[in-house]
Amino acid sequence: MADVVAVSAWWTPLAAALLGVFVWGAAAFDGALTAGSRGMGPGGSLTRPLDGVARLLRQRRIVTLSADRLLWRVGGAGLLVAALLMVAVTPLGRWTLSDLDVGVVWFNAMDVAVWAFVWLAGWGANSVHPLVGGYRFLALALGYELPLMFALTAPPIAAHSLNVGAIAGAQGHVWNIVWMPVAFVVYCIGVLGFSLWGGFGAPLASDIAGGVRAELSGVDRLLLDAGRLALLVAGAAFAVPMFLGGGVGPLLPAWAWTLAKTAVLVAALVWAGRRMPVLRPDLLLEVGWLVLLPAALLQDLVVALVAVWVR
Amino acid sequence: MSILVDIVFWVLGGLAIASAVMVFVVDSMARATYALAVSFVAVGFMVLLLSQNYAGVITVLMMLMEMAIMAVYMVMFMGMNPALMPMSMVHSNKAAIAVAAATFVVLGGGALLVPWPTRRGTPPAHLTAALGRALMGDHMLVMIVFSPVMVATIVGGVVLASHRGRYDRMGDDLDRRPPRDPAPGGVGER
Amino acid sequence: MTLPLVLLGAAALFAVGLYGAISQQVVVMVMMGLEVMVNAVVLAAGAMWWFLAPDPTGQVLILVVLGAMTVEMATGFGVATLWHRAKNSDMTDSATDLAG
Numbered sequence: 001m002a003d004v005v006a007v008s009a010w011w012t013p014l015a016a017a018l019l020g021v022f023v024w025g026a027a028a029f030d031g032a033l034t035a036g037s038r039g040m041g042p043g044g045s046l047t048r049p050l051d052g053v054a055r056l057l058r059q060r061r062i063v064t065l066s067a068d069r070l071l072w073r074v075g076g077a078g079l080l081v082a083a084l085l086m087v088a089v090t091p092l093g094r095w096t097l098s099d100l101d102v103g104v105v106w107f108n109a110m111d112v113a114v115w116a117f118v119w120l121a122g123w124g125a126n127s128v129h130p131l132v133g134g135y136r137f138l139a140l141a142l143g144y145e146l147p148l149m150f151a152l153t154a155p156p157i158a159a160h161s162l163n164v165g166a167i168a169g170a171q172g173h174v175w176n177i178v179w180m181p182v183a184f185v186v187y188c189i190g191v192l193g194f195s196l197w198g199g200f201g202a203p204l205a206s207d208i209a210g211g212v213r214a215e216l217s218g219v220d221r222l223l224l225d226a227g228r229l230a231l232l233v234a235g236a237a238f239a240v241p242m243f244l245g246g247g248v249g250p251l252l253p254a255w256a257w258t259l260a261k262t263a264v265l266v267a268a269l270v271w272a273g274r275r276m277p278v279l280r281p282d283l284l285l286e287v288g289w290l291v292l293l294p295a296a297l298l299q300d301l302v303v304a305l306v307a308v309w310v311r
Numbered sequence: 312m313s314i315l316v317d318i319v320f321w322v323l324g325g326l327a328i329a330s331a332v333m334v335f336v337v338d339s340m341a342r343a344t345y346a347l348a349v350s351f352v353a354v355g356f357m358v359l360l361l362s363q364n365y366a367g368v369i370t371v372l373m374m375l376m377e378m379a380i381m382a383v384y385m386v387m388f389m390g391m392n393p394a395l396m397p398m399s400m401v402h403s404n405k406a407a408i409a410v411a412a413a414t415f416v417v418l419g420g421g422a423l424l425v426p427w428p429t430r431r432g433t434p435p436a437h438l439t440a441a442l443g444r445a446l447m448g449d450h451m452l453v454m455i456v457f458s459p460v461m462v463a464t465i466v467g468g469v470v471l472a473s474h475r476g477r478y479d480r481m482g483d484d485l486d487r488r489p490p491r492d493p494a495p496g497g498v499g500e501r
Numbered sequence: 502m503t504l505p506l507v508l509l510g511a512a513a514l515f516a517v518g519l520y521g522a523i524s525q526q527v528v529v530m531v532m533m534g535l536e537v538m539v540n541a542v543v544l545a546a547g548a549m550w551w552f553l554a555p556d557p558t559g560q561v562l563i564l565v566v567l568g569a570m571t572v573e574m575a576t577g578f579g580v581a582t583l584w585h586r587a588k589n590s591d592m593t594d595s596a597t598d599l600a601g
Binding site: 324327328331332334335343344347350351354357358361362363365366367369370373377380381384385387388389401402403404406407408410411412414415418419421422423427428430431432433434435438441442444445446449450453457460461464465467468469470471472474 | 504505507508509510511512513514515516517518519520521523524525526527528529530532533534536537540543544547548550551552553554555556557558560561563564565567568570571572574575576578579580581582583585586
Binding site: 068070071100101102105106108109112113115116119120123124135138141145161162282 | 339341342345348364365368369371372375376378379380382383437438439440494
């Protein structure tokens with residue numbers, strides 16, 4: 001398989017639109033699962049996200065006393081930006097927006113930016129519950145980030161490159177997930193983590209009145225929620241070149257396989273997130289550092305040995 | 312390099328310096344910390360524009376993470392109502408300004424007056440790979456020295472900062488179960 | 502862009518950081534000053550590399566600078582935490598006993 005080619009920056013709106021479609025789909029799927037768990041049929045689940053968007057767009061903005069608006073808005077909108085910047089280095093089949101030679105590090109930098117954005121969204125409101133939520137997220141992030149970093153290391157070791165396209169191209173017919181299952185699982189946990197989804201929802205939990213989201217309303221709330229789902233989608237899309245063979249697949253063209261794999265992984269992550277209990281940050285820290293981190297390091301060791309041996 | 316890249320580069324440079332100044336001007340802890348983060352991100356992208364992709368992106372990564380943690384320390388150690396109280400705690404302000412100005416004159420003068428040599432050599436085609444090979448080959452000593460320094464830093468930082476060690480939790484013979492913890496759950500819990 | 506101009510910018514960054522490191526009373530703010538100075542060093546090293554000798558060896562220097570900053574931050578936070586716990590203070594003026 002040939003390496004990817006960088007397309008013109010004019011395709012960025014299309015990538016953003018594609019991200020939007022996936023976010024909408026993920027929201028619809030999530031809504032359908034919610035409806036199913038309440039014994040209702042899936043009818044109307046495709047339009048329900050639009051209803052939510054329309055409701056939030058018409059809602060009046062609540063402003064708290066002496067809120068730090070600049071930081072608050074930056075934090076709320078930042079998640080969406082970070083997701084888009086992740087997508088920028090993720091190849092769609094044979095095309096990519098940016099063929100950065102350190103694409104994996106770039107992705108990592110963007111998911112670290114989420115630390116800052118969520119904390120800022122919590123801080124800016126100048127209100128107790130969002131601030132507690134912001135701190136909870138940092139505690140969670142300390143737990144999932146280090147294992148995530150070492151999970152991200154495994155595919156580049158195997159491919160001898162930090163370029164995402166090269167990693168996708170190096171897989172051939174044995175997908176990385178086959179011999180890096182631990183790294184894949186740890187990576188997926190990290191994706192759930194930086195999109196505050198499922199078990200990582202403690203910063204938004206109801207015991208602190210919605211946490212980071214408590215004072216957010218209208219457009220700001222829409223941006224934060226869309227940003228979370230966009231991060232989930234971007235994380236899933238990035239897993240395709242990293243672990244799922246990129247665009248490899250029979251019959252269909254490479255771009256279609258990339259989209260199909262992304263869709264399946266997004267659905268799996270949305271579903272799995274809903275099945276998780278909400279994790280207490282301090283407990284996740286211990287699980288992350290005492291279980292996931294050594295497991296990811298062992299996985300890296302195995303991959304490194306194989307990479308050296310095969311070469 | 313094209314004009315556009317030049318413009319972006321100088322805008323980033325201005326942003327880096329302006330936000331570094333803001334760090335010591337603004338009176339909000341969060342704004343000061345994240346102004347520094349902006350300064351670092353700007354420099355990271357400048358290094359990226361100077362074709363050092365790995366160093367640039369890793370600067371952005373490290374500094375965003377560090378500033379997110381830094382903000383927590385700021386709030387923890389300042390010991391004041393974070394959002395409402397203005398923050399200005401300086402001493403020997405005038406002397407500091409004088410020293411900084413003198414330093415700028417000396418360094419800046421040097422930058423402008425020193426006859427810099429012409430460029431030697433050209434960048435390798437695959438710079439990141441070349442950097443990796445340098446680190447793992449000719450310059451492996453750097454990594455070898457750095458590893459124990461990092462380990463020592465981790466151990467030293469934890470020893471300095473940790474309030475309660477395992478003997479506090481589990482007793483002198485490490486046999487207290489469950490351990491005495493402020494919140495239940497965790498390592499050593501049966 | 503030329504080397505002297507970039508270095509001039511780095512010098513400005515360095516001076517700002519030096520001002521902060523000298524004038525600030527709170528330990529964390531002093532560390533921020535040091536960080537700005539390191540930031541200037543990163544920029545200067547990156548510019549020197551590109552304009553003078555673009556071979557991989559020079560890049561190792563930037564990584565060393567970043568590593569040094571990591572050590573500074575970790576140790577600094579460790580000491581600050583210990584000291585805050587012991588003295589409930591975070592001002593450099595009251596830390597004269599650390600000069601021991």
